[in-house]
Amino acid sequence: GENVEQxxxxxxxxxxxxxxxxxxxxxxxxxxxxxxxQELGKRPQLIIDIRSNVGEKxxxxxxxxxxxxxxxxxxxxxxxxxxxxxxxxxxxxxxxxNKFYFGSxxxxxxxx
Amino acid sequence: DVKVTxxxxxxxxxxxxxVFLECxxxxxxxxxxxxxxxxxLGLRLIYFSYDVKMKEKGDIPEGYSxxxxxxxxxxxxxxxASTNQTSMYLCASSQISGGGLNTxxxxxxxxxxxxx
Numbered sequence: 001g002e003n004v005e006q007x008x009x010x011x012x013x014x015x016x017x018x019x020x021x022x023x024x025x026x027x028x029x030x031x032x033x034x035x036x037x038q039e040l041g042k043r044p045q046l047i048i049d050i051r052s053n054v055g056e057k058x059x060x061x062x063x064x065x066x067x068x069x070x071x072x073x074x075x076x077x078x079x080x081x082x083x084x085x086x087x088x089x090x091x092x093x094x095x096x097x098n099k100f101y102f103g104s105x106x107x108x109x110x111x112x
Numbered sequence: 113d114v115k116v117t118x119x120x121x122x123x124x125x126x127x128x129x130x131v132f133l134e135c136x137x138x139x140x141x142x143x144x145x146x147x148x149x150x151x152x153l154g155l156r157l158i159y160f161s162y163d164v165k166m167k168e169k170g171d172i173p174e175g176y177s178x179x180x181x182x183x184x185x186x187x188x189x190x191x192x193a194s195t196n197q198t199s200m201y202l203c204a205s206s207q208i209s210g211g212g213l214n215t216x217x218x219x220x221x222x223x224x225x226x227x228x
Contacts (some may be wrong), residue, residue, distance in 0.1 A: 001171060009152065032215070043202070043219040044155070089154055095215065101171070102147075104154035 002027040004092050006103025014111050019080050021106045023090035024072040032095035033066060033073050036102075038087045047088075048075070051095060080110045115139070118203050118220040125227050131190040133223050135203030142208040144186035145217065146170075146178065149200040161186055162208070193227045200224050 003026040013019050025033075034049035050057045050064045050073065057064050061080075066073040073092075077084055087107050093100025119134035137144065143162050147155040147170075157170030159178040167178050175197060179187045186205075190197055203220040 006154070034216070036217075043221055045219070046216040049216075099143075099145075099157075099160060099168075101157065102155040104152055 002030055002092055002101040004090060004101050004103040006090050006106055008106060009104065010107045010109070012109045012111065013080055015080060015082060017080055019077045019084070019108055019110075021075045021088055021090065021108070022072060023074070023092070023103050024070075025092035026071070027092070028068075028071065030092040030094060030100075032093055032100060033064070034091050034100065035064060035075050036089045036091065038089065038105075040086070044089060077108075080108075082110050082112050084108060085110045116203055116205050116218050116220040118201075118223050120223050121221065123223055123225045125190075125193050125225065127194060127227055129190075129193050129227075131193045131225070131227075133188040133190075133201055133203075133225070135186045135188070135205075135220055136184055137186075137205040137218070138184065139205065139207075139218070140183065141205040141218075142183070143206045143217075144180065145204040145206075146176075146186065146188045147202045147204065148172065149202055149222070155202065158188065193225075195227050198225060198227045 006023045031052035036044040037047045038044040061078045063076045087105045089105050090103040091100040116137045125131050145160040146158040156172050161167045161180040177189045201223045204217040206217040
């Protein structure tokens with residue numbers, strides 16, 4: 001099956017700085033890459049996703065980039081705010097089967 | 113709003129007990145999933161189901177079974193609970209993909225299971 005590795009496990013940034021979280025995947029057949037955010041004590045929620053037919057997708061302060069050749073994808077958060085503090089999970093899988101595998105998570109701490 | 117509801121928020125069971133974790137979704141989603149969340153390990157897929165009575169093993173099915181008799185309900189069963197099954201369990205549901213449909217997985221609030 002798919003193996004997704006995520007780095008770093010913890011990330012601390014100053015408010016207003018950018019944050020980057022990186023993931024690699026093993027199965028070249030994977031074509032769908034969602035990112036989920038889990039605030040403390042809450043359920044994970046989708047924040048952005050990308051399919052393998054595009055290399056980049058942006059939604060306000062959040063962007064995701066995908067390098068299919070190298071099998072890695074990244075989440076970029078610009079102008080970070082304290083409410084961005086959470087655990088972020090990347091995932092990879094097959095869009096048509098709607099089954100994907102998660103990375104181990106990154107705990108982002110945005111210091112005011 | 114999609115609602116995925118897990119029957120218990122916290123559960124304490126004894127070693128060897130049979131444990132049922134229930135999950136219900138109200139959006140007529142075809143797919144349902146059970147994940148286990150442990151610190152440093154992320155979300156690991158235990159089982160998923162893409163239709164009534166259909167199920168497939170995920171990464172860590174050992175010690176677990178599932179049941180999906182109705183579309184809206186997906187149960188996770190620990191046949192004989194062990195201390196290494198102490199964890200947070202998350203249920204999720206999603207639509208079948210294709211045709212531009214939203215494939216987002218919606219999660220329940222989680223069940224914190226402690227096996228003593």
